[in-house]
Amino acid sequence: MSGTAGAVHAAAMAGHTRISTQALTSVARAAAAESLGVTLQEVRAEWSDDDGLLALSLVAPITVPSLTAVLRDAARVAAFGGSIWDRAVAAKANILDRVTELSGAQLSRVDIRISGASVSEGGRVQ
Incomplete structure (x- = not known):
């Protein structure tokens, strides 16, 4: 660049x-909530250092169909x-991609612990 454009x-x-x-x-919480079909308030997130990159640990429930609906x-x-x-395996990749895309941060991994099930009659929320 030259001139004023280079200085700007x-x-x-x-x-x-x-x-x-x-x-x-x-x-991270928003990406996880979207991927797991739960509310933002249900997702806990922690960060740790993984050899200079960020490792994300999530704890959240996951939305599942009712057993009655599955039996029918x-x-x-x-x-x-x-x-x-x-779904948890797919969510890990999706969350890693979304957090990287939105924040520019480089994550080494995403760990998910499913803490419960939120029963829903509808289809998957995406």
């Missing part, structure tokens, strides 16, 4: 830009996105 670009690049832990936590129609499990295990 250099000024915009000067200094530091930081995203607070609270902001990262809010993004076994396809209800598929409507929710599969088994709890399959």
Whole structure:
């Protein structure tokens, strides 16, 4: 770059830009709530250092179909996105991608502990 455009670009690049832990936590909780079909208030998130990258640990329930609905129609499990295990594995990848996309932070991994089940008659929330 040359002239004024180069000076403006250099000024915009000067200094530091930081995203607070609270902001990262809010993004992570929102991504997890969306992926697991639960409310934001039901999701707990903690960060730890993993050799210079961020590791995210989440604790949350997951939305599941009622057993009565599954007994009437076994396809209800598929409507929710599969088994709890399959959905948790898919949610890990989705959460990692969403947090990285929205925050620019590099995560080494996402760990999820399913703390309970929230029963719903509807299909999977996405």
